[in-house]
Each structure stands twice: as structure tokens, then as C-alpha cells.
Amino acid sequence: xxxxxxxxxxxxxxxxxxxxxxxxxxxxxxxxxxxxxxxxxxxxxxxxxxxxxxxxxxxxxxxxxxxxxxxxxxxxxxxxxxxxxxxxxxxxxxxxxxxxxxxxxxxxxxxxxxxxxxxxxxxxxxxxxxxxxxxxxxxxxxxxxxxxxxxxxxxxxxxxxxxxxxxxxxxxxxxxxxxxxxxxxxxx
Ligand code: HEC
Numbered sequence: 525x526x527x528x529x530x531x532x533x534x535x536x537x538x539x540x541x542x543x544x545x546x547x548x549x550x551x552x553x554x555x556x557x558x559x560x561x562x563x564x565x566x567x568x569x570x571x572x573x574x575x576x577x578x579x580x581x582x583x584x585x586x587x588x589x590x591x592x593x594x595x596x597x598x599x600x601x602x603x604x605x606x607x608x609x610x611x612x613x614x615x616x617x618x619x620x621x622x623x624x625x626x627x628x629x630x631x632x633x634x635x636x637x638x639x640x641x642x643x644x645x646x647x648x649x650x651x652x653x654x655x656x657x658x659x660x661x662x663x664x665x666x667x668x669x670x671x672x673x674x675x676x677x678x679x680x681x682x683x684x685x686x687x688x689x690x691x692x693x694x695x696x697x698x699x700x701x702x703x704x705x706x707x708x709x710x711x712x
Contacts, residue, residue, distance in 0.1 A: 551657065554710060555650050558659035561600055561608060562706045566663075568596050574668060582671040583680035589672075590688050594620065605710070610663070612704030616685075616694035626653055627660065627707050634662045634702045644702055655712050660705045665697045673697040 572592050576585035593610065597620075600608045613631045615621035623631055630649050637647060644664025651658055665673060672681055675696045685692055697703055 550712075551650070551652070554657045555659060557604075557710075558606070558650070558657075558708045559648075559661070561604055561606055561708060562659075562661045565596055565600060565608065565610075565706055569593055577668065577671060581680070582678060583684040586672065586681060586684040586688060590617075607707075607709040609707045610704055611707050612694060614693040614695075615704075616689050616692050618689070618691045621704065623707070626651075626658065627705070630660045631702070631705060634660075634705060638662075638664075638700070638702050644700065647702075652712065656709045657712055659708045662705050663703050665699055665701045665703050667699065669697065669703060670699070673703060 569589075569592060573585055573589055576588035580588075594617075597608050597610070600606070610621055611623040611627045611631065612621050613623065613628065613635070615623075633649065634644070634647055638644060644662040647662035647664075649660050671677060672685065673694050677685075677695075694703070
């Protein structure tokens, strides 16, 4: 390299470094936003679900869940401009919960991480894909989930699920497994 090119090269690398640093900061900010949206989703849905089970039992709560969950997702999409969904390798809602190929890959990785002993509670993954910031947060199976996602459930719940989800695959889960994940994305 000719000597007079060195300062230019240095300036260039400093600019590139600054851009990389800015990108890192933006990613941290986006991740924080995504985590906030997931908290709002779970923080609205789970109490509604528990209340519905307490007041009317799990069979009644099926309809609450099937109406409330899509409503919360839609409201969050409208309020934030993010793509917001819940997806699963064994989907219950066959129109909204089927993962795309990236989501499928991340869900498989979540299963592997869980099998190695990592808890679902803090399991998440973020990546920039095709000009989008994408984020997924695992949802682990807790005791309350077994009412509707275990292999054996109450007959009334079974009937309510069959009626609403004839193609239901979201059964047979045990405590601690990954039931699915919140999936968020934002155009960069
Ligand atoms: C009262 C029954 C009921 C209980 C309890 C319940 N779910 Fe579900 N779950 C449903 C129904 C119904 C749907 C489909 C919702 C829809 O149509 O969007 C669903 C869908 C989901 C989905 C979206 C992906 C898919 O398969 O459609 C996830 C993720 C999920 N449940 C996780 C959980 C977790 C985690 C718990 C425990 C904290 C839980 N569920 C407890 C009934 C239940």
C-alpha cells in the first residue's frame, strides 16, 4: 500500500468500526423492544387464561384463549408496527401458528437447548435475516398448560378443542418442554 493511502484506509476502518458499533447498539435496542412486546403478550394472555380456568374451567377457557390470543397479537401488531405471532413445531392453530423455515430452525434449536438442560424461562434468539431484525422467545410448559396441552386432558376440554381445532397437533406435552415461541420481526 502506498503511504498516502494509509490515512484513507485508517479513516475507512474507523468509519466501518463506528457503523458496526451503531448496528450493535440498534440491535440491543430492538431486542429490548421485542422483549417488552413479548412481556405484554404473555402478561396479558396468561392472567386472562388463569382467570378463565378459575371461573369456568379449562373447557370454557379454550374459547377465551382462542379469541383472546389472536386479539392480543393483532393489537400489538397495530400498536407497535412489529410482526407478532406465536408459532410451534406442533401447532394448534393451523392458520396462524405454522412456523416459516427460519422459525422452524430456531424452534428446533430451542428443543435441543432444552434437552441439554437449559430452562425455557430465559431462552431467546435474535438474528438479522434479509433486512429484518427477528426475535424469538421460547414458551415453556408450566403446570397450567397441561390442562390443554398434555396427552390426557378432561373430556370436556378434549371436546372443546376438537370442535375448534380439528387439526390440533399441540398435545402430548410434559412439564418444562418447549410448547412454542413468540416470534417477532421488524424491518430494518
Ligand atoms: C384452556 C386451554 C389452554 C391452556 C390452559 C393453555 N393453552 Fe395454549 N393454546 C390453547 C388454544 C385454544 C390455542 C390456540 C389459540 C389460537 O387459536 O390462536 C393455544 C395455542 C398456544 C400457542 C400458539 C401456537 C399454537 O400451537 O397454536 C402456544 C405457544 C401455547 N398455546 C402455549 C401455551 C402455554 C405455554 C400454556 C401454559 C402457560 C398454554 N398454552 C396453556 C389452549 C390452551
